[in-house]
Amino acid sequence: MPASRLDAAALKGRLVDTHTHCGGVDLSNFYKKRYPYGQDILDLEGKREAAGVDYQVVFPMPTSIYYHIPSYWRRGAFVPSGYCDYPFQLENEHLFASISRFSLERMLPFAGFSLQAQVPQQERAVWDLAQRYPLYGLKYHTKVDQKNALAIERDSAFLDLARALGIPITVHTEEKGCSSAAALLELAARHPEVRFCAAHFGGFSQAVFDAMSRGGPKNLYLDTCPLLARCRFLARHGAGEGMLDLPYHAPRQVLEVYLEAFGTRLLWGTDAPWYNYGALEAPAEQPLISYADEAAAVEGPALRALFAANAQRYLFGNEVEER
Numbered sequence: 001m002p003a004s005r006l007d008a009a010a011l012k013g014r015l016v017d018t019h020t021h022c023g024g025v026d027l028s029n030f031y032k033k034r035y036p037y038g039q040d041i042l043d044l045e046g047k048r049e050a051a052g053v054d055y056q057v058v059f060p061m062p063t064s065i066y067y068h069i070p071s072y073w074r075r076g077a078f079v080p081s082g083y084c085d086y087p088f089q090l091e092n093e094h095l096f097a098s099i100s101r102f103s104l105e106r107m108l109p110f111a112g113f114s115l116q117a118q119v120p121q122q123e124r125a126v127w128d129l130a131q132r133y134p135l136y137g138l139k140y141h142t143k144v145d146q147k148n149a150l151a152i153e154r155d156s157a158f159l160d161l162a163r164a165l166g167i168p169i170t171v172h173t174e175e176k177g178c179s180s181a182a183a184l185l186e187l188a189a190r191h192p193e194v195r196f197c198a199a200h201f202g203g204f205s206q207a208v209f210d211a212m213s214r215g216g217p218k219n220l221y222l223d224t225c226p227l228l229a230r231c232r233f234l235a236r237h238g239a240g241e242g243m244l245d246l247p248y249h250a251p252r253q254v255l256e257v258y259l260e261a262f263g264t265r266l267l268w269g270t271d272a273p274w275y276n277y278g279a280l281e282a283p284a285e286q287p288l289i290s291y292a293d294e295a296a297a298v299e300g301p302a303l304r305a306l307f308a309a310n311a312q313r314y315l316f317g318n319e320v321e322e323r
């Protein structure tokens with residue numbers, strides 16, 4: 001019997017940040033001397049309160065310490081580190097236990113998973129988590145795991161688990177490579193009963209944008225995180241092949257293009273703390289972006305009401321009708 005969760009009505013009209021990370025260290029970034037490399041759960045709670053955001057969906061940091069980080073970076077090998085028995089064992093436990101310990105009722109945790117090792121053990125562990133704590137979804141990081149979204153279907157039973165628990169799956173996406181948003185589009189079309197989110201605007205993929213503009217799979221959402229940081233990066237470095245050519249120097253205009261095309265399928269998120277990213281020895285891009293800056297980028301009652309309704313539908317599915 002899964003632990004009881006908030007019901008859909010609790011989120012009515014509330015602003016939900018649908019993409020944050022906390023409750024641990026990202027050893028991969030720490031090892032590579034990159035920022036950010038961690039976020040404490042109470043720090044994130046403080047940022048939420050100060051910015052006037054009502055709820056936060058929270059994921060573990062992207063890399064699990066199950067893997068030996070030097071082997072990953074030197075040889076691309078997924079080798080056990082000895083810290084724990086299976087991927088995301090400690091990360092999920094820390095996240096869920098901390099939320100419970102500090103009664104952080106505005107945090108809606110998703111469990112992380114990896115498809116590179118001990119998959120059946122992870123499935124049993126996530127099922128067990130759902131019995132002990134409120135569980136709102138699953139998070140998969142394609143780039144860190146070096147597998148595309150279709151591997152969720154091929155290499156695991158996580159789709160069955162999502163279906164059984166009625167929870168969605170958020171997937172890291174980019175335009176190409178193993179993070180291909182097109183692969184997630186295909187997966188979503190094949191499994192209409194599971195809700196998916198293509199994180200980071202679906203990599204600003206033109207093909208995915210076109211498919212979604214034509215209606216796309218109704219169970220696929222895109223998140224807009226981190227709006228300011230992604231737009232700043234693309235304004236400086238340019239969009240790659242296959243990506244939309246948009247006025248990236250003006251994030252609100254970029255958002256408007258997506259809102260116009262398929263506004264009811266967009267989720268607002270910040271990707272906290274991943275909005276000031278880079279090598280420690282390189283100068284940080286100025287001005288620094290804060291959590292409050294990302295929250296302020298979605299000011300306005302109509303926009304906030306739209307994002308609230310979308311998050312409600314993404315998290316709770318059929319309990320809430322599309323407007």
Ligand SMILES: [Zn+2]
Pocket residue numbers: 019020021271274
């Ligand atoms: Zn993220």
